[in-house]
Amino acid sequence: MTVFQYKKSKKYTDYDTIYEQSSGPGGLQLAEFIAEKMKLAAGKKLLDVGSNRGYQTCFLAKEYRVFAVGIDPWDDRMQGNPMVDHLQKNAQHWNVENSILGIKTGVPDTHFASGSFDYVYSTTALEMVRVSQGIEGYMECLKEIYRVLKPGGTFGLGEPMHIDVEIPPDLEPYVSSGEYSWKKCFRSLRETSELVSLAGFEITESGYAPDAHQWWISYARHDPFCKQRPEEDPKTLEVDRGRWTSFGYIISKKPITS
Ligand SMILES: C[S@@+](CC[C@H](N)C(=O)[O-])C[C@H]1O[C@@H](n2cnc3c(N)ncnc32)[C@H](O)[C@@H]1O
Numbered sequence: 001m002t003v004f005q006y007k008k009s010k011k012y013t014d015y016d017t018i019y020e021q022s023s024g025p026g027g028l029q030l031a032e033f034i035a036e037k038m039k040l041a042a043g044k045k046l047l048d049v050g051s052n053r054g055y056q057t058c059f060l061a062k063e064y065r066v067f068a069v070g071i072d073p074w075d076d077r078m079q080g081n082p083m084v085d086h087l088q089k090n091a092q093h094w095n096v097e098n099s100i101l102g103i104k105t106g107v108p109d110t111h112f113a114s115g116s117f118d119y120v121y122s123t124t125a126l127e128m129v130r131v132s133q134g135i136e137g138y139m140e141c142l143k144e145i146y147r148v149l150k151p152g153g154t155f156g157l158g159e160p161m162h163i164d165v166e167i168p169p170d171l172e173p174y175v176s177s178g179e180y181s182w183k184k185c186f187r188s189l190r191e192t193s194e195l196v197s198l199a200g201f202e203i204t205e206s207g208y209a210p211d212a213h214q215w216w217i218s219y220a221r222h223d224p225f226c227k228q229r230p231e232e233d234p235k236t237l238e239v240d241r242g243r244w245t246s247f248g249y250i251i252s253k254k255p256i257t258s
Contacts, residue, residue, distance in 0.1 A: 004210060008032050008063040019222035021055035021090060024124030025247055026215040027222075030158055031056040032063070034121060037205060037251045038156040040064040044118035047071065047148060049107055049141075050125025054087030057102075058094035060121065067099050069117075073106035108137075108144035115150045123158035127185045135195070142199035152256045155201055157192075161248035163208065164188040168243050174236040175244070182236065182245065189248040201252035212247035 009028035012018060018027040026033070040046065042065035048057045051070030061068045072083040084102030091100035105111070107129070122145070130138040145155055160182070167175060167183065175182040193206055209215065220226050220234035237245065 025219040034156040046119040049122035061096040061099040107141040206250040
């Protein structure tokens with residue numbers, strides 16, 4: 001297997017800040033991994049679905065020189081202000097204010113004109129919709145992404161996924177607790193790919209990220225909530241030892257003839 005070389009994200013080494021300003025495993029390495037697979041080109045328009053505090057969005061604008069619109073419907077659960085406020089602040093910090101726009105909205109109700117974007121990027125966001133809105137809600141989101149992409153445009157999806165095996169019995173209690181338990185959120189690559197195809201996309205590449213385990217370990221070490229609650233996600237990852245938890249990616253295109 002070819003080893004992925006992190007050429008752009010390796011400049012950013014303050015992992016505590018990276019994991020504080022993004023949410024989920026992978027941080028900027030994940031953003032670079034998906035961006036390279038999507039073959040992002042300068043001057044194009046990208047939509048980041050579920051941008052959260054927008055560190056990945058700013059990284060994409062800075063390093064790939066795309067114009068990036070970040071959408072996120074939630075408010076910060078600690079501070080109460082919209083997540084997209086953090087995106088605008090981070091855009092100043094990254095010196096990309098003129099290449100970033102944050103809008104407090106989400107899929108499927110974006111109200112963007114059809115064919116607005118060259119790229120749609122989404123990491124660690126849609127699996128939560130699948131829990132709250134079911135498969136139908138998840139499909140509505142995929143169809144909206146399809147609608148707002150230009151024909152020929154590229155969709156890069158990254159999600160926490162599980163390997164296609166039964167949950168090891170000793171892991172079961174750890175992945176089953178809570179409203180957004182991993183058991184409810186995570187699907188296999190095969191199941192997710194089927195839904196992406198069903199929405200009309202042509203999948204060009206997909207897989208489990210070769211560095212998924214390392215991304216999860218970094219998350220356990222640096223994410224602020226993990227630091228506060230080592231008995232939760234970090235303990236789950238320790239028990240799992242990479243037997244079930246992974247991270248999948250799916251790169252797909254909206255057909256030109258659509
Ligand atoms: C775990 S964070 C991931 C953020 C970011 N992509 C990253 O990897 O750092 C998931 C984000 O998805 C957002 N989200 C939830 N439902 C959404 C929806 N229907 N459309 C867009 N974003 C949504 C949440 O507000 C949250 O900020």
